[in-house]
Amino acid sequence: MRAALDSAAQRALQYLEALDDAPVSTGIASSVLRGRLKRPLADAGVDPEQVISELVWDVDGGLAGSTGGRFFAWVHGGALPAALAADWLTSAWDQNAGIYASAPAATVVEEVAGAWLKEIFGLPAEASFAFVSGCQMAHVTCIAAARHSLLESRGWDVEQLGLSGSPRIRLLCGDQRHGTIERAVRLLGLGTGNLENLKTGADGGLTPAALEQALDRDTVSPTIVFLQAGDVNTGAFDAFDRLIPIARSRGAWVHVDGAFGLWAAASPRYRHLISGIAAADSWATDGHKWLNVPYDSAYAFVAHPHAHRAAMSYGTSYLAREGEAREPIDWNPEWSRRARGFSTYAAIRELGRSGIAALVERCCEHARAIVAGIERLPYTEVLSAPIINQALVRFLDPRGRDHDRHTDDAIAAIVNTGEAFFGGTTWRGQRAMRISVCNWRTSERDVHRTVEAVGRALAELRAGS
Ligand SMILES: *Cc1c(COP(=O)(O)O)cnc(C)c1O
Numbered sequence: 001m002r003a004a005l006d007s008a009a010q011r012a013l014q015y016l017e018a019l020d021d022a023p024v025s026t027g028i029a030s031s032v033l034r035g036r037l038k039r040p041l042a043d044a045g046v047d048p049e050q051v052i053s054e055l056v057w058d059v060d061g062g063l064a065g066s067t068g069g070r071f072f073a074w075v076h077g078g079a080l081p082a083a084l085a086a087d088w089l090t091s092a093w094d095q096n097a098g099i100y101a102s103a104p105a106a107t108v109v110e111e112v113a114g115a116w117l118k119e120i121f122g123l124p125a126e127a128s129f130a131f132v133s134g135c136q137m138a139h140v141t142c143i144a145a146a147r148h149s150l151l152e153s154r155g156w157d158v159e160q161l162g163l164s165g166s167p168r169i170r171l172l173c174g175d176q177r178h179g180t181i182e183r184a185v186r187l188l189g190l191g192t193g194n195l196e197n198l199k200t201g202a203d204g205g206l207t208p209a210a211l212e213q214a215l216d217r218d219t220v221s222p223t224i225v226f227l228q229a230g231d232v233n234t235g236a237f238d239a240f241d242r243l244i245p246i247a248r249s250r251g252a253w254v255h256v257d258g259a260f261g262l263w264a265a266a267s268p269r270y271r272h273l274i275s276g277i278a279a280a281d282s283w284a285t286d287g288h289k290w291l292n293v294p295y296d297s298a299y300a301f302v303a304h305p306h307a308h309r310a311a312m313s314y315g316t317s318y319l320a321r322e323g324e325a326r327e328p329i330d331w332n333p334e335w336s337r338r339a340r341g342f343s344t345y346a347a348i349r350e351l352g353r354s355g356i357a358a359l360v361e362r363c364c365e366h367a368r369a370i371v372a373g374i375e376r377l378p379y380t381e382v383l384s385a386p387i388i389n390q391a392l393v394r395f396l397d398p399r400g401r402d403h404d405r406h407t408d409d410a411i412a413a414i415v416n417t418g419e420a421f422f423g424g425t426t427w428r429g430q431r432a433m434r435i436s437v438c439n440w441r442t443s444e445r446d447v448h449r450t451v452e453a454v455g456r457a458l459a460e461l462r463a464g465s
Contacts, residue, residue, distance in 0.1 A: 003048065003049040004048035004049045004051070004052050005092075007049050007052050007053060008052050009088075011052070011053075011056045015063075016067070019065065019067065019068035019069075019441075020068065020069070022065065022068075023065070023418030023419075024064075024065035024068060024070050024071055024415075024418055024419065024420055024421040025064060025065060025415055025418060025421045026061045026062075026418065027415070027416070028061045028062050032061075032062075033058070033059070033062045036057075036058040037058050037059075064421070065421060066078070066421075066439075067079055067439075067441075068439070068441060069439055069441035069442040069443055069446035070419060070420040070421065070442070070446045070449065070450055071420075071421045071439065072370070072420060072421060072422050072434075072435050072436050072437060072450070073421050073422050073423035073434065073436065074423055074434075074436060075232060075259065075260050075289050075390070075436045075438055076289070076436070076438070076439070077286075077288055077289045077290055077291065077292040077293070077438045077439055077440075078292050078439040078440055078441050079292060079293065079294040080291075080292045080293070080346075080347050080350055080351070080440055081350065082346040082347060082349065082350035083291075083292060083293045083294060083343040083344070083346050083347035083350065084294055084343070085346065086342040086343040086345070086346035086347075087293075087294045087342070087343040089342065090338065090339050090340065090342045090343060093106075093339065093342075095339040096336050096337065096339075097110070097328055097337050097338065097339035097340070097341070098328060098329045098332075098334065098335055098336050098337050099327050099328065099329050100324075100325035100326075100327055103339055104325070106339035106341060106342065107325055107326060107327070107328055108325065109339075109341045109342055109345045110131050110326070110328060110341035111325075111326045112345065113131075113341050113344045113345040113348060114129040114131070114299070114341075116345075116348050117129070117299055117301075117344075117348075118301065120265060120266050120348075120353070120356065121258075121262055121265045121266075121277075121283070121285070121301075122265050122271075122274075122277070122278055123277075123278055123283060123301050123303075124278060124303055126303075126305065127283075127301045127302060127303050127305070128301070128302045128304075128305035128308040128309065128331055129299055129300060129301045129302070129331065130299070130300045130308075130312070130328070130331040130332045130333075131297070131298075131299060131328070131332070131340050131341050131344065132298050132299070132300055132332065132333065132334075133296050133297075133298060133340075134286065134288070134295075134296070134297075134298045135178075135180060135257070135259040135284050135285065135286045135298045136180040136183060136184065136298075137298065137300075137333060138284030138285065138286075138298045138299060138300035139180055139181060139183075139184035139255070139257065139284050139300075140184045140187055140188065140333060141284075141300035141302075141308070141311075141312065141331075141332070141333055142255050142282035142283070142284055142300050142301075142302055142308075143184050143185070143188055143190070143224065143255060143282075144188055144311035144312065144333075145282060145302045145304065145307040145308040145310075145311045145312075146224050146253040146255060146281065146282060146307070147169065147188055147190065147311065148307045148310045148311040149253060149281075149304055149307035150169060150222035150223075150224070150253055151166055151167065151169075151222065152307070152310070153222070154167050154222060159310065159311065162189075163189045163190075167221060167222055168194060168221055169190055169194060169221065169222045169223065169224060170194060170196065170218060170221045170222070170223040170224070171185060171190060171194050171195045171196065171223075171224050171226070172196050172198060172211065172214050172215070172223060172224070172225045172226065172252070173195060173196070173197060173198065173225070173226035174197070174198055174199075174200045174205070174206040174226070174227075174228060174238065175197040175198065175199055175200055176200050176204055176228070176231050176233070176234075176236070177197070177226055177228060177257065178228070178232055178257055178259065180257070180259075181195075181226050181257060182195065196214060198210045198211065198214055200236075203236060204231050204234045204236025204384075205228075205236055205237060205238040205239055206227065206238050206239075206243060208239065208242045208243060208246055211225065211243055211246055211247065212246055215246065215247065215250045215252065216250075219250065222251075222253075223247075223250070223251070223252040223253070224252065224253045224254075224255060225243070225247040225252045225253070225254045225255070226255050226256075226257060227240060227243060227244070227254060227255070227256050227257070227280070228256070228257045228258075228261070229256055229257065229258035229261035229262050229264065229273070229274055229277065230258060230259065230260050230261020230262070230264070230388065230390070231261075231390070232259075232390070233384065233390065233392055233425055233427050233432075233434060234384040234387065234390055234391075234392060234427075235261065235384075235386060235387040235388040235389060235390035235391075236387060237261060237264075237273045237274065237387070239276075240256070240274060240275060240276035240277045240279070240280070241275050241276025242276070244276055244277075244279045244280055245276075245279070248279065253281045253282070254279075254280040254281050254282075255280065255281065255282045255283075255284070256277060256280045256282070256283045256284070257284055258274075258277075258283055258284065258285045259284065259285055259286045259289060259298075260285070260286060260289040260290045260389070260438060261273070261274070261388065262274065262277075262283060262285040263285070263289075263290040263291070263356070263360050264360065264388055265277075266353070266356040266357050266359075266360050267357040267360045267361050268357065269357075269361055270360065270361070270364070270388060273387070273388070280303070281302070281303050281304065282300070282301060282302045282303065283300075283301040284298065284299070284300055284301075285298065285299055286298045286299075287299060287343075287344050287347070289438055290359070290360065290363070290389075290438045291344065291347050291348075291356070292347060292359070292438075292439065292440045293343045293344050293347045294343060296338065296340055297340050297343060297344060299344075300331075308331060309330050309331065312330060312331050312332060312333060313327075313329070313330035313331070314329055314330070314335075359440055360388075360389075362442075363388075363389045363437040363438050363439070363442065364386060364388050364389050364437070366389075366437045366442050366444075366446075366447050367386040367388070367389045367390065367391055367435055367436075367437040368385075368386050368391075369444075369447045369451075370391070370435055370437070370447055370450055370451060371385060371386060371391045371393060371435060373447070373448075373450075373451030373454070374393050374451060374454055375393070377451075377454065377455050377458055378398075378458075379395060379396040379397075379398050379458065379462075380393055380394070380395055380396065380458075381393065381394045381395075381396055382394075383427060383428075383430065383432050384427070384432075386435075389436060389437045389438055390434065390435065390436050391434075391435040392425070392427055392432040392433070392434055392435070393432065393433050393435065394407050394430060394431065394432050394433070395407045395409075395410035395411075395433070395458065398462055403430070403431070404430065404431035405431075406461075407424065407430075407431040407432060407433060408424055408431055409461060410433070410457065410458055410461055411423070411424045411433050413457040413458070413460065413461045414433075414453060414454050414457040414458075416457070417453045417456065417457050419449055419450065419452075419453035420449070420450040420453050420454070422434065422435065
């Protein structure tokens with residue numbers, strides 16, 4: 001055991017300690033990686049330490065620098081020291097966290113961390129929860145509960161009867177919703193054809209009038225309303241305190257996609273953005289984004305434990321077993337599962353309430369500083385200034401020809417510097433560069449280096465064209 005594990009720990013530390021100086025991305029070709037990794041399936045085994053050292057060698061240059069401080073593409077968090085260490089131990093302990101009997105400590109850790117999370121987000125104390133792999137599966141878990149509840153109230157047992165012949169469920173969402181909503185709908189058999197994309201307003205949120213009209217078009221069908229805390233492009237929030245009462249008064253189930261935006265709740269400065277959110281029926285958020293827990297960490301919360309348990313549990317009894325341990329298998333979509341609560345528990349203890357608030361606020365400040373720095377450069381335009389930690393900028397073609405193409409060329413040139421990593425997106429018909437800051441490691445120095453690199457890349461692009 002010891003040789004392989006010592007070697008892995010040493011190499012992990014070397015990797016993490018070199019992050020500040022290593023290129024954020026090397027743009028390695030898949031053929032290079034395949035050339036190294038694609039060995040014939042061997043008949044004979046290999047010494048564990050050799051397996052690890054060769055793996056480390058073979059993936060060199062093929063690891064995205066997302067755990068470092070200058071990776072701003074998509075919405076990627078990093079890994080806090082205690083969270084990463086707890087994740088290592090999770091693998092070493094190798095608990096099957098499906099049931100208490102096979103993972104006593106892991107199930108109690110989830111019970112405790114789940115309650116902490118509800119406190120951080122200001123969600124009802126009686127809400128049920130599940131520790132799942134990502135916000136995608138948090139949506140699936142929550143929407144399965146919604147499906148149960150809406151159809152049960154119409155006398156239809158969806159778990160037993162399935163969906164053929166059941167009342168059709170309407171699905172109302174904003175036109176800026178995340179793609180994971182659509183896939184959750186697909187996986188649960190609700191049909192993407194039943195999704196109605198409502199037009200969002202200039203602020204990126206659903207307008208109360210649009211929601212009201214859509215709901216009143218059909219007052220009979222069971223309905224799920226999808227709201228969003230933190231649009232992936234702009235960080236925009238729906239007006240929960242106005243929208244949720246409208247939906248609830250018409251009997252709709254309200255689900256909130258708060259993959260990263262729900263963390264605004266942790267900060268006194270940003271908490272107002274989610275005002276009224278506790279009145280929803282279910283909420284989904286990630287641990288592996290803003291909480292900076294290693295990947296494979298997200299949380300589903302449901303205001304109606306009965307519906308959640310009915311959709312997920314494997315027993316026949318829907319009654320809470322008083323005094324007994326919380327059984328993850330009653331709330332999770334998986335059977336055998338990784339004890340992923342340990343790293344969340346460790347992250348929350350490492351930061352404390354004030355540390356989580358500081359992390360959220362620091363990321364938002366860094367996002368604003370990066371945008372301000374880029375805005376001062378020639379031929380740049382801010383499409384969406386940070387509401388929280390997300391922003392969109394665009395690079396204008398100095399010859400005035402093709403701003404979309406110039407924006408893509410500029411993103412490629414910036415990424416090529418190896419100093420910072422950004423991704424592109426299309427927003428309201430225009431190409432843009434997305435800036436997402438949600439890594440605990442990002443420092444003022446990283447912000448400075450990033451703006452410098454953007455300035456240099458743009459100047460070189462202009463000189464070369
Ligand atoms: C990232 C994200 C998701 C999906 O989360 P995963 O953890 O990748 O499954 C859903 N919605 C929003 C708004 C996101 O930013």
